[in-house]
Amino acid sequence: MVLAHRKLLALSVIVAMVGVGLIVAAFATDHWITSSPKGNDTVHSNGTEKGGSASGYTANITFGLFTGYKLIDFGIGPRPSSLALRCNTSVKVCAYASKDDDADYTFADMVQDFKNQSGANAKSMEWFGLFSFPLYVATLTMLVLAIVWGLVAIGFGVFNVFGRPIETITGPAGLYVWNFQALLFSAAAIGVYLGLYFTQLKVNLLTVQELATFTSKDLTYLDMSFYFVVGAAGAFLLNLFVLLCSGQKCSCSYSRSGEKEVDSGMILY
Numbered sequence: 001m002v003l004a005h006r007k008l009l010a011l012s013v014i015v016a017m018v019g020v021g022l023i024v025a026a027f028a029t030d031h032w033i034t035s036s037p038k039g040n041d042t043v044h045s046n047g048t049e050k051g052g053s054a055s056g057y058t059a060n061i062t063f064g065l066f067t068g069y070k071l072i073d074f075g076i077g078p079r080p081s082s083l084a085l086r087c088n089t090s091v092k093v094c095a096y097a098s099k100d101d102d103a104d105y106t107f108a109d110m111v112q113d114f115k116n117q118s119g120a121n122a123k124s125m126e127w128f129g130l131f132s133f134p135l136y137v138a139t140l141t142m143l144v145l146a147i148v149w150g151l152v153a154i155g156f157g158v159f160n161v162f163g164r165p166i167e168t169i170t171g172p173a174g175l176y177v178w179n180f181q182a183l184l185f186s187a188a189a190i191g192v193y194l195g196l197y198f199t200q201l202k203v204n205l206l207t208v209q210e211l212a213t214f215t216s217k218d219l220t221y222l223d224m225s226f227y228f229v230v231g232a233a234g235a236f237l238l239n240l241f242v243l244l245c246s247g248q249k250c251s252c253s254y255s256r257s258g259e260k261e262v263d264s265g266m267i268l269y
Helices: 003-028 107-115 133-162 172-201 224-245 253-264
Strands: 033-035 058-063 067-073 078-088 093-098 220-222
Touching (some): 003 133, 058 078, 078 133, 093 107, 133 172, 133 224, 172 224
Antiparallel strands (some): 033 058, 067 078, 078 093
């Protein structure tokens, strides 16, 4: 193989490592979602204002795939709390609730209030600060599979740089397959999480008690951890282009070696 082609294959290994590293960083950081709920502009019967930007009511919420942080100020000083992902598999809902099981309003309370509804006035899970368990698990699954295929692409990329693969799947064709699989599952994770974000997380991140004072509707945004996954998908897409530039083709190595044997009239072992 021409030295320049080997250098491009080495570059593809580095790019794949960047892609895997970005997904790992997305797992490790708590910045998938950020929200700055604002106070509701309502007025008591006695004329005093409750909520609204002028009253000093502020809030900030940020979380990742497993943990998060919430800061609520009801006008009497900030109340910080650490959040942890809680899921109920029987009801198939999740929420980022306080890590303190003795909190005034726990995840169990959220689920119970959601389950106790009946009739035409029943509200969606988003109103209680809950979101879909299946969509969350699907996101995790896609991310894990993207990491697995990214690692496979790295391994076989190194093998192609320093070795001489004789099997089609371990050679050029395999490099395209592994990187495409990593790209596919990264894109799938992005799509599933966007579905979760637009249909549920963007609608409401607050508990029923907090909704009396605050609203997070249209005040919730995707944060840098999500864009790490977008960057990872871009890295795996770039890798396919790098492989094309290296001269690697999705063809069987046996066919090329067979042609050489016929041309030379010799069989080499």
